[in-house]
Amino acid sequence: MNSTTNGMATPETPKTPKTPTTPVTKTDPTVRLLFAAAPACFLAGWLLMRPIDGQAEPGGWWTAAHAVWLAGFLMFAAMSLRFGRLITTGDAGPAAGLTAGRRAALGVSVVTVLLSSLVNVVQLVLDLVGGFRAADRAELQDMFAGVKDIPGAEQLIYGVGAQLVFVGLVVFAVLAAVARRAGAWAAGLVTGGTVVLAVAMGFGRNHWLVPVGMTVLLAGLVVLGEQLAGRPGGPGDSRRAPAAWLSRTPAG
Numbered sequence: 001m002n003s004t005t006n007g008m009a010t011p012e013t014p015k016t017p018k019t020p021t022t023p024v025t026k027t028d029p030t031v032r033l034l035f036a037a038a039p040a041c042f043l044a045g046w047l048l049m050r051p052i053d054g055q056a057e058p059g060g061w062w063t064a065a066h067a068v069w070l071a072g073f074l075m076f077a078a079m080s081l082r083f084g085r086l087i088t089t090g091d092a093g094p095a096a097g098l099t100a101g102r103r104a105a106l107g108v109s110v111v112t113v114l115l116s117s118l119v120n121v122v123q124l125v126l127d128l129v130g131g132f133r134a135a136d137r138a139e140l141q142d143m144f145a146g147v148k149d150i151p152g153a154e155q156l157i158y159g160v161g162a163q164l165v166f167v168g169l170v171v172f173a174v175l176a177a178v179a180r181r182a183g184a185w186a187a188g189l190v191t192g193g194t195v196v197l198a199v200a201m202g203f204g205r206n207h208w209l210v211p212v213g214m215t216v217l218l219a220g221l222v223v224l225g226e227q228l229a230g231r232p233g234g235p236g237d238s239r240r241a242p243a244a245w246l247s248r249t250p251a252g
Contacts, residue, residue: 031086034079035225039218041072046211054206056140058131066127073120076165080113083172086228087179105175112168119161126157166194166217173224182227189220 046054048065056062087106126147134140148154155161170191177187197213 029229031082031229032225034075034082035221035228036218038072038075038079039214039221041068041075043211043214043218045069045072046205046214055137056144057137058134058140062131063128066124066131070121070124070128073117073124073165076169077114077117077121080110080117080168083110083113087172087176087181102175102179105171109168109172109175112164113172116161116163116165116168119157120165123157123162166197169217169221170194173220176224176228182224186220186223186227189216190224191220193217193220 045065045068048061048068051061052059084106126144130140130143134143148158170187173182173187173190176182177184193213193216195213196209196216200207200209200213203209
């Protein structure tokens with residue numbers, strides 16, 4: 001209704017329409033760095049071993065490759081310590097609660113990646129020390145034989161214990177996709193790269209499929225890190241849905 005002054009109508013002041021705001025998404029460059037650099041080091045170490053045909057040969061190539069691998073697995077361990085925050089925190093804040101199954105899956109991924117990464121760190125430190133102390137390939141292999149003679153050491157340090165890190169990464173990637181914190185295709189790349197790598201290792205560490213699997217895994221983790229770190233997206237962007245979705249039950 002118009003107001004009047006001295007009997008004359010005064011028009012209302014038109015309201016200025018509000019400009020819609022774009023949701024602000026926080027970014028975490030550390031997450032991007034870890035998810036890209038760790039698998040990149042994994043691939044780079046394999047490439048550095050090519051001049052010595054991937055064999056136990058003390059010298060510069062052996063040292064460089066294992067130093068790069070060591071850095072990579074330290075970063076894998078650091079990644080695992082961020083898994084919980086990346087999954088359980090959405091744009092609106094911490095999730096109200098996780099279902100028991102998803103909480104267990106998250107815990108398994110964190111513990112598996114962390115402990116298996118540390119096992120790889122132990123392995124790589126032993127390899128580096130052996131490379132510095134050995135005069136030739138035969139002496140280096142004798143040192144490894146002495147370590148493997150320790151009951152359980154071969155399975156833990158050089159066998160399944162060192163490989164479980166990749167199982168943990170797959171579990172985390174799938175959980176991130178289920179929680180709509182990352183795209184399903186990112187989880188697919190991580191899973192596919194791990195499967196290719198596992199198959200390739202059956203033919204030997206020097207098989208041409210090994211770097212293929214490593215490259216696919218690298219691509220998957222880079223995409224996963226980009227999505228988890230936080231990228232601008234509209235309200236309909238499923239990657240940025242609140243992690244409280246995790247707390248839904250199948251009937252919810």
